[in-house]
Amino acid sequence: MPDQANQCYTCGARRVAIFVGYSCNNNCRFCVVADKRSFADRTTEQIQKELKEAYAGGARQVVFTGGECTLRKDICGLVSFAKKTGFPSVQIQTNGRSFSSMEFCKKILLAGMSVFAPSLHGATADLHDELTCKKGSFRQTVLGIHNVRKLTKGKLPILTNTVIVKKNYRFLPEIARLLAGLGVYQMQFAFVHAQGNAGRFYKSVVPRKTDVVPYVTEALDIAIRAKIGVMTEAIPPCLLKGYEKYIAEPGIPSTEVREQGRLVERFEDVRMHEAKIKFPQCRRCRYDSICEGPWREYPVFYGNKEFQPVTIKK
Numbered sequence: 001m002p003d004q005a006n007q008c009y010t011c012g013a014r015r016v017a018i019f020v021g022y023s024c025n026n027n028c029r030f031c032v033v034a035d036k037r038s039f040a041d042r043t044t045e046q047i048q049k050e051l052k053e054a055y056a057g058g059a060r061q062v063v064f065t066g067g068e069c070t071l072r073k074d075i076c077g078l079v080s081f082a083k084k085t086g087f088p089s090v091q092i093q094t095n096g097r098s099f100s101s102m103e104f105c106k107k108i109l110l111a112g113m114s115v116f117a118p119s120l121h122g123a124t125a126d127l128h129d130e131l132t133c134k135k136g137s138f139r140q141t142v143l144g145i146h147n148v149r150k151l152t153k154g155k156l157p158i159l160t161n162t163v164i165v166k167k168n169y170r171f172l173p174e175i176a177r178l179l180a181g182l183g184v185y186q187m188q189f190a191f192v193h194a195q196g197n198a199g200r201f202y203k204s205v206v207p208r209k210t211d212v213v214p215y216v217t218e219a220l221d222i223a224i225r226a227k228i229g230v231m232t233e234a235i236p237p238c239l240l241k242g243y244e245k246y247i248a249e250p251g252i253p254s255t256e257v258r259e260q261g262r263l264v265e266r267f268e269d270v271r272m273h274e275a276k277i278k279f280p281q282c283r284r285c286r287y288d289s290i291c292e293g294p295w296r297e298y299p300v301f302y303g304n305k306e307f308q309p310v311t312i313k314k
């Protein structure tokens with residue numbers, strides 16, 4: 001879930017991402033937080049305190065994430081608390097399954113959820129359920145999208161995230177077609193980050209970026225033609241010639257992360273200087289100052305030859 005649906009679709013307002021716990025009713029083959037499942041959930045009081053601190057520090061968007069944040073019994077109360085604290089935007093990052101219940105949808109919308117950010121990793125039940133390791137998850141997530149659209153008459157922004165892995169990259173165009181048909185506001189295709197389950201199952205999960213690019217660009221084209229917002233993440237511009245403006249990273253607002261009582265004030269700095277990596281040849285690239293490079297784990301397996309400077313600096 002983290003590293004994933006992190007677009008600001010509305011504005012550049014500072015954002016806080018709160019990891020409320022790591023429990024999940026899926027067990028995705030690529031889950032980056034799978035190693036943290038046994039960590040205790042944050043308490044209601046801890047989260048309320050973090051919300052107040054973040055708002056006082058200037059954050060105006062909150063993203064509840066995990067784990068699957070909708071498994072918490074207090075999730076609607078937390079959404080309502082965030083709204084009362086003053087956050088204009090309250091986003092729920094979710095696998096979407098809880099939204100298959102119309103009753104749950106009504107409650108969380110009434111509480112004040114303003115952005116629905118579900119994940120969909122396949123265009124068919126067979127593929128999606130295989131990746132989530134949970135039979136029936138595709139049906140529930142798709143029903144959740146239908147339910148939210150129905151209740152809000154299509155007015156609430158739905159931002160989807162699809163994690164690009166070996167099993168699904170050839171089907172990205174089909175996923176884009178499905179999402180366009182479902183009427184989402186924006187779709188994102190995020191290259192897998194090899195931590196947690198994705199690190200453990202690296203060989204069967206992480207594809208080579210150059211193999212993925214033709215399918216990503218076809219998926220981008222489908223969304224562009226359908227006039228739907230679309231982004232891709234963790235694929236550097238040297239691999240996306242002609243599609244540079246659909247790269248998510250430069251548009252991600254400044255974000256503070258609250259995780260297990262720790263505060264990271266500027267997650268963008270962590271991405272740029274710790275979690276991702278650049279190479280000696282990048283110094284000759286015109287994108288050097290804005291490009292974050294691939295996730296640090298990637299070249300351990302695939303090397304850095306794919307990343308060739310776009311233009312020699314004078």
Ligand code: SF4
Binds near residue numbers: 294
């Ligand atoms: S800076 Fe490096 S990784 Fe980024 S686009 Fe240029 S060559 Fe590629």
